[in-house]
Amino acid sequence: MSTTISNPTSQPSTPAIEKQTTVGNYFVSNYPPFSFWKGEYLGQFTEAIEKAPKSGNPLGIYLHIPFCRKRCHFCYFRVYTDKDSAAIRSYIDAALDELRIYAAKPCIGGRKPKFVYFGGGTPSYLSVDQLRLLTDGMKALLPWDEAEEVTFECEPGTLTDHKLKALREIGVTRLSLGVENFNDHILEVNGRAHLSKEIARAYAYAREVGFPQINIDLIAGMVEETESNWRENVRKTIEMSPDSVTIYQMEIPYNTTIYQQMKAEGKLVAPVADWETKRQWVAYAFSELEKCGYTVSSAYTAVKDKKKTQFIYRDRLWAGADLLSLGVASFGHVNGVHYQNHHDFDPYIAKLRQGELPAHRALTPTSDERLIREFVLQLKLGSVSISYFNEKFSTNLLSRFAVPLQTLENWGFLTVSGDVISINRDGLLQIDRLLHEFFLHEHKNARYA
């Protein structure tokens, strides 16, 4: 039974409807928004890494590999398509230098990483020799023998059986395949480098090698996508039977090729499906996956076996773990301070050649901002425990968020029952825009850049 939240104020009975896909970041990946992280706060980061860690807080490593075969038209990440093997070697050396500096800092406090994540860009762009050089070096500096999960993002066209075997030997436990779509024409008009036949081949090899978990990424609403194409994507995904499926709804941030073209043509609306259609497509995918035994485990993910299939990187990060983020433009969090590295290749390498960390901007969230961050990120899982937040943040969660909780309840997306706040499927499908209701006034609708 639903509990009415205390201190309600009068709220509209429906949320503002956004229809067409216009420019802007939709996805909430952190809090406060990145536009509030500043170079002038770097001293806070420098102090934080000289302190011992909070007892019991787990440590993870994220490494950004910024190389891709082609730049996808919807991509907003820092990626390079023109780096030769010498440049890649200098990047690997710099990332190892970066880890070496951290490994000697008090913030490590004798901890070994509990999870490791290789993101991109395209981590699988690296050759087997480059991968071994990189990972042998990382393990020598901070051993992974306590890591419960090692995730590696892959672009299907870069995978061979030889590389997949090497990834498994290196210790990768969770292979994430950036499929996005199974139709060659749609892949091509969206600027993807791979073809559908490469997806089937890479997936078959990966299964043979025996990774404990294989995830498939899809994007709902790519340029020229139709309802029938989307249904075919869902059918093919289910046929492959991956351990987990992650579905993103296409957004068009400012630094994408699609937005540059919109701007040149004076268009305000992106040439992709509107938000309502994208939500319907994800709802369809979730319901088809559920018919085949999958469980929806977050706003973006369905898993085949909920007991077996965890996503430790996400869950630890959303619960406030420390994350040593290495590589150009990567985002990390150490001892209560957010930081981001230099977002260009040459300054990143140059800093490390001088023996300095390449952090570029930082922010120390207040205790209330940390509460908001954890709460909104965990809401993406569909439910949160009230007592967890009350104890961890010495707060009364229902009072602290009385107004936004009531708002989401009035809109028909949220219920409170006993110790649990739940978001229903309709709410989950549009969670990123709803989360702004919990933000501090100055952060609402701020740019995530």
Ligand code: SF4
């Ligand atoms: S593969 Fe990923 S990181 Fe590389 S260009 Fe495409 S979307 Fe961006």
